[in-house]
Amino acid sequence: MEIKLQLNGRAVRVPDVDPDTTLYDFLRAQGCASVKCGCETSNCGLCTVFLDDVPVLSCSMLAARAAGHKVTTLEGLQAEAEEFVGFIADQGADQCGFCNPGFVMNTIALLRENPDPTDEEIKAYLSGNLCRCSGYEGQLRGIRRFLDSRNSRKEVPHA
Amino acid sequence: MPEKTTKYVGKAVRKKDSLQLLLGKPVYTSDVAPKGALVVQLLRSPHANAIVKTIDTTIARKVPGVVDIYTWQDVPNQRYTNAGQTYPEPSPYDRLILDRHLRFVGDPVAIIAAENEKAAHKAKKLIKVEYEVLDAVLDFRTAKDNPTLVHPEEDWLPLCDVGGDNHRNLVASGEEKDGDVEDVLAGCDIVLDHTYHTRAVNQAMMETFRTYTDLDRYGRLHVLSSTQIVFHCRRILSRALGIPKSRIRVEKPRIGGGFGAKQTSVSEVYPAFVTMKTGRPAMIVYTREESQIAGSPRHEMEVRVRLGADKDGRIRALDLYTLSNSGAYGEHGPTTVGLSGHKSIPLYTGSLEAFRFRYDVVYTNLQAAGAYRGYGATQGIFAVESIVNELAEKLHIDPTELRDRNMVRQGMTMPAYYNEPANACALDRCMARCREIFDWEHRYPVRDMGNGKVRAAGVAMAMQGSGISGVDVGSATIKLSEDGTYNLVIGAADMGTGCDTILAQMAADCLDCPVEDVAVFSADTDVSPYDSGSYASSTTYVTGKAVEKACTELIDHICTIGAELLGCDAAGVTFEGDCVRAADGRTASLTDIAYKAQVSNNCAAEVTATHSSPISPPPFMVGMAEIELDKLTGEVRVLEYDAVVDCGTPVNPALARVQTEGGIAQGIGMTLTENVTYNAAGKPIESSFMQYKVPTRLDVGHLHVEFESSYEPTGPFGAKSIGEIVINTPAPAIAHAIMRATGVWHRELPITPEVIAMGEPDQA
Numbered sequence: 021m022e023i024k025l026q027l028n029g030r031a032v033r034v035p036d037v038d039p040d041t042t043l044y045d046f047l048r049a050q051g052c053a054s055v056k057c058g059c060e061t062s063n064c065g066l067c068t069v070f071l072d073d074v075p076v077l078s079c080s081m082l083a084a085r086a087a088g089h090k091v092t093t094l095e096g097l098q099a100e101a102e103e104f105v106g107f108i109a110d111q112g113a114d115q116c117g118f119c120n121p122g123f124v125m126n127t128i129a130l131l132r133e134n135p136d137p138t139d140e141e142i143k144a145y146l147s148g149n150l151c152r153c154s155g156y157e158g159q160l161r162g163i164r165r166f167l168d169s170r171n172s173r174k175e176v177p178h179a
Numbered sequence: 180m181p182e183k184t185t186k187y188v189g190k191a192v193r194k195k196d197s198l199q200l201l202l203g204k205p206v207y208t209s210d211v212a213p214k215g216a217l218v219v220q221l222l223r224s225p226h227a228n229a230i231v232k233t234i235d236t237t238i239a240r241k242v243p244g245v246v247d248i249y250t251w252q253d254v255p256n257q258r259y260t261n262a263g264q265t266y267p268e269p270s271p272y273d274r275l276i277l278d279r280h281l282r283f284v285g286d287p288v289a290i291i292a293a294e295n296e297k298a299a300h301k302a303k304k305l306i307k308v309e310y311e312v313l314d315a316v317l318d319f320r321t322a323k324d325n326p327t328l329v330h331p332e333e334d335w336l337p338l339c340d341v342g343g344d345n346h347r348n349l350v351a352s353g354e355e356k357d358g359d360v361e362d363v364l365a366g367c368d369i370v371l372d373h374t375y376h377t378r379a380v381n382q383a384m385m386e387t388f389r390t391y392t393d394l395d396r397y398g399r400l401h402v403l404s405s406t407q408i409v410f411h412c413r414r415i416l417s418r419a420l421g422i423p424k425s426r427i428r429v430e431k432p433r434i435g436g437g438f439g440a441k442q443t444s445v446s447e448v449y450p451a452f453v454t455m456k457t458g459r460p461a462m463i464v465y466t467r468e469e470s471q472i473a474g475s476p477r478h479e480m481e482v483r484v485r486l487g488a489d490k491d492g493r494i495r496a497l498d499l500y501t502l503s504n505s506g507a508y509g510e511h512g513p514t515t516v517g518l519s520g521h522k523s524i525p526l527y528t529g530s531l532e533a534f535r536f537r538y539d540v541v542y543t544n545l546q547a548a549g550a551y552r553g554y555g556a557t558q559g560i561f562a563v564e565s566i567v568n569e570l571a572e573k574l575h576i577d578p579t580e581l582r583d584r585n586m587v588r589q590g591m592t593m594p595a596y597y598n599e600p601a602n603a604c605a606l607d608r609c610m611a612r613c614r615e616i617f618d619w620e621h622r623y624p625v626r627d628m629g630n631g632k633v634r635a636a637g638v639a640m641a642m643q644g645s646g647i648s649g650v651d652v653g654s655a656t657i658k659l660s661e662d663g664t665y666n667l668v669i670g671a672a673d674m675g676t677g678c679d680t681i682l683a684q685m686a687a688d689c690l691d692c693p694v695e696d697v698a699v700f701s702a703d704t705d706v707s708p709y710d711s712g713s714y715a716s717s718t719t720y721v722t723g724k725a726v727e728k729a730c731t732e733l734i735d736h737i738c739t740i741g742a743e744l745l746g747c748d749a750a751g752v753t754f755e756g757d758c759v760r761a762a763d764g765r766t767a768s769l770t771d772i773a774y775k776a777q778v779s780n781n782c783a784a785e786v787t788a789t790h791s792s793p794i795s796p797p798p799f800m801v802g803m804a805e806i807e808l809d810k811l812t813g814e815v816r817v818l819e820y821d822a823v824v825d826c827g828t829p830v831n832p833a834l835a836r837v838q839t840e841g842g843i844a845q846g847i848g849m850t851l852t853e854n855v856t857y858n859a860a861g862k863p864i865e866s867s868f869m870q871y872k873v874p875t876r877l878d879v880g881h882l883h884v885e886f887e888s889s890y891e892p893t894g895p896f897g898a899k900s901i902g903e904i905v906i907n908t909p910a911p912a913i914a915h916a917i918m919r920a921t922g923v924w925h926r927e928l929p930i931t932p933e934v935i936a937m938g939e940p941d942q943a
C-alpha cells in the first residue's frame with residue numbers, strides 16, 4: 021500500500037509499504053535513526069514518536085494508521101530538545117543513551133502539556149520510559165535543574 | 180599522600196558523546212551499519228535437551244528472498260567458548276556454531292540468511308526438524324552426577340584445570356580455606372546456617388545483542404558489533420570460524436548498555452558465518468525475547484553460609500558453599516563462582532579467624548549464564564550480608580554496630596582475597612556517613628503507619644575488585660597532532676559508563692591541556708592497542724594507569740623533539756603543557772614541536788603504553804534502604820535508598836554517582852520484581868518486558884549517593900573502580916528491611932508481594 025504522511029514537517033510518500041509494517045520500521049526505513057526499539061511489546065517507551073503532537077509507541081502501531089497524519093521524531097525536534105538536554109548531560113545521566121531519544125521525546129511532550137511539573141508529575145508522566153543505566157534519579161535532577169534555571173530566568177528578566 | 184592537584188580529575192566533566200546521544204544521532208550498530216545486509220535469523224530449539232535426528236530445509240529454501248540456510252552439518256566442528264576472557268579461558272570449549280545436540284530451549288538449530296525479514300521468518304517456519312527429545316536436567320541442585328549429561332561429547336575441552344568434568348555435569352569445582360573453620364565454629368557461642376538463592380536475572384540492557392558483518396576492501400571479515408570485548412571477540416571468531424586473526428577486524432560503535440552481557444560473544448558468530456559463506460554483508464538483531472531466553476544472564480546460585488560468632492558479636496568463622504548454575508554452556512562459570520566467596524568473606528577480615536569456601540558449578544539444560552555486573556559477588560554478598568543481618572537480630576545488636584566491630588579496615592591484609600592488602604579502605608567512614616545521611620537511628624526502628632503499612636529499614640555492605648589481578652591488560656595510545664591537540668586511542672569499551680571521558684580527563688591532567696583537546700577513539704582491533712576489554716571493573720583502574728603511563732612517556736618524546744628544536748639537551752628542558760622550555764627561558768610551542776615531528780624526525784610524537792596490575796584493589800560501599808510494606812498485599816515500595824561509596828578517587832563524580840544510582844536500581848529490580856521461572860519443559864516464562872519487570876522510575880524511590888574517598892596508591896590518580904560494586908547492596912539491605920517489617924527472612928529472590936503475603940516466620 022502507499023502511505024502519505026507528514027514527517028518532521030516534510031511531505032513523505034512511500035509506495036509499496038507492506039500493510040503489516042509498524043510505524044517503527046517505517047520510520048527507521050525513512051532514516052529516522054533516533055527512533056529506537058527496546059522491547060517490541062509497548063513496555064519500554066524507547067520508540068516514542070509524536071502522532072499529531074501526541075506521544076505514541078511506534079513499535080505497536082501500524083504505519084498505515086499514521087497515513088495522512090503528522091509524525092514527528094527527535095530529528096524534527098532538535099531545537100526544542102537542545103533547550104534542556106544539556107542539563108541531562110551535566111548530570112552524566114545520558115549514560116548509554118539508547119533510551120535517551122524516547123525519554124527526550126516524552127519530556128518534550130510533558131513540558132508542552134505541563135510547563136512547570138512537580139517531581140511527582142515528572143515521574144508519573146515518564147513512567148513508561150524505561151532506562152536500565154541511570155536509575156532515573158539523574159534524569160530527574162537534570163529536568164529539575166532545567167526548570168529551575170528557566171524559572172529563575174523568568175523571575176529576573178534583567179539578570 | 181601523593182595526591183596530585185588536578186584540573187579535570189575529580190570534576191563532573193560532561194561525557195564526550197553526551198549531545199550525540201541525547202539528540203538521537205545515529206551512533207549505534209543498527210544506525211551505522213550499511214543498509215542492504217542479509218537478514219540473519221536463528222531457528223531455535225523448542226526442547227531443553229534434544230538431538231536433531233533429521234533436518235530438511237528444501238521447502239524453506241524455496242521461499243523467495245531466502246539466500247541460504249545452514250545446519251549443524253555446515254559448520255566447523257571445533258569447539259570454542261563465547262566467553263570474553265583472557266586466553267587461556269577458564270571457560271571450557273563446549274560450543275559449536277550449530278550443534279546437533281541441543282541443550283536448552285532457545286539453542287540455535289539453523290541459521291537463515293535472507294534478503295528481508297519476512298522471508299527469513301517464513302523460512303524459519305518451513306524448516307522441518309525431527310527431534311529426539313531427551314530427559315533434561317532442569318534443577319541445578321540435581322545436576323551434579325546426574326545420569327543425564329548436558330555435555331556427553333568426547334571433544335569437550337577445558338583449557339584450564341578448574342575442577343570441571345563433563346561426565347559429572349561439572350563446569351568447575353574447588354575449595355579454598357584459611358585456618359580450621361570446623362574447629363573455630365565448634366568454639367563459637369552461636370552458629371547460623373542458612374542457604375540463599377538468587378536467580379538468573381537478565382541484564383536487560385536496552386539495546387539487545389546485534390552484529391553487522393561484511394568483507395572489507397582486503398577481503399577480510401569486518402565485524403561491527405555491540406561488544407565490550409573487541410579483542411576477545413576477534414579471538415573467539417577466529418577459533419569458531421577457523422580463520423586467522425589477521426583476517427578479522429572487530430570494531431564497536433556506541434553501545435546501548437552492556438552490564439556484562441556483551442562480555443560474551445552472543446550474536447557475532449552467526450552473521451560472521453553467513454558473510455564468510457556468502458561473501459555478503461549480514462546482520463543479526465536479537466529480539467527482546469531472544470535476549471531474554473538466549474543471552475548471557477547472571478548465574479543462578481545457591482549459597483549456603485555457616486557463620487560462627489561470639490555473643491558479643493565477633494564474627495569468627497565463615498563457611499561458604501556455592502552451587503552455581505552455568506546453564507547449557509560454561510561461559511564465565513568457573514570464574515563468577517569465585518567472586519561469591521572472594522568478594523563477600525573478606526568484608527569481615529577485621530575479626531575472622533578462619534574461613535572456607537567451596538563451590539561446584541554445574542551444567543543444566545537451561546539458558547547459559549554469563550557475566551552480569553557484580554559477577555558472582557552480588558550473589559555471595561546477598562548471602563553473607565543477609566546472614567550477618569540475621570546474626571544482628573539474634574544478638575539484638577544494631578547491624579551497623581555489628582559491622583563496625585568486624586569489618587575490614589585500611590592496612591589489613593585480606594586472607595580471603597588472595598592475601599591482598601587493603602591499601603585504601605574507607606568502609607568504616609562509608610558506614611558512619613551512611614548512618615548519618617540516612618538518619619539510621621530514626622529510620623531503623625520499625626514504624627507502623629496505622630493504615631496497614633509498615634516502614635522499616637535495612638543495611639548491607641559490599642566490595643568488588645578493580646580488574647582481574649595479574650591478568651587484565653590495559654593499553655593506551657596517545658598521539659600529538661599538529662595544532663597541539665591529542666588523540667587518545669584505547670581498546671576499552673565505553674558502554675555508557677563514560678570511560679572515554681574519564682580517561683580523557685586523566686590524559687588532560689597528565690598533559691596539562693584542556694580536556695576538549697583530547698579526542699578519544701575506541702575500540703577497533705585494527706587500530707586500538709590491546710586491551711582485555713571493559714569488564715571486571717578494570718577500565719578506570721587498569722586502562723587509566725596505561726593512559727597515565729602513555730602520557731608520561733609522550734611528554735618525554737615531546738621534550739626530546741622540543742630540545743632538538745631549541746638546540747639544547749633534552750634533559751635540560753621542561754614540559755609546560757603548551758610548550759617546552761629550555762633552561763635559558765626560550766620555549767618551543769607544542770604546535771612547533773608537532774610540526775617538527777613531521778619533518779626529518781626520528782622520535783615518534785605518539786606513544787603506546789600498557790599496564791597490568793598484580794593486585795585488584797576493592798572499592799567498598801554501604802547501602803541503606805527504607806521501605807514501606809503493605810501487610811495485606813505484601814507490596815513493597817522502596818522509599819529511600821542511601822549509599823556511600825569508596826571508589827578511591829571518584830574521577831568524575833557525576834558519572835560515578837549515576838553509575839551508583841543505576842546499579843542500585845538494577846539491584847532493586849533483582850530483589851523485588853525481576854523473576855526468572857521456567858515451565859515444566861524448561862521453557863523460560865519471563866521472555867518479554869511484559870513479564871520481566873525491570874524497575875520504572877516509580878519503583879526505585881529516592882536515591883541518594885555520596886562518596887567517601889580513599890587514595891589507592893596503585894591506581895591512576897588514586898582511583899579504584901565503581902562499575903560493578905554498586906549492584907551488590909540492594910538485595911541484602913531490602914531483604915533485611917522486609918524482615919524487619921514482617922518478621923520473615925526471605926532467602927530467595929525475588930521477594931514478590933505474593934511471597935511476602937504468604938510468608939511464614941522461621942521456626943529456627
Ligand code: FES
Pocket residue numbers: 056057058059060061062063064065066067068077078079080
Ligand atoms: S519498543 Fe516500543 S515500547 Fe518498547
Ligand code: FES
Pocket residue numbers: 113114115116117118119120150151152153154385435436675
Ligand atoms: S541510558 Fe542506557 S538505558 Fe537509559
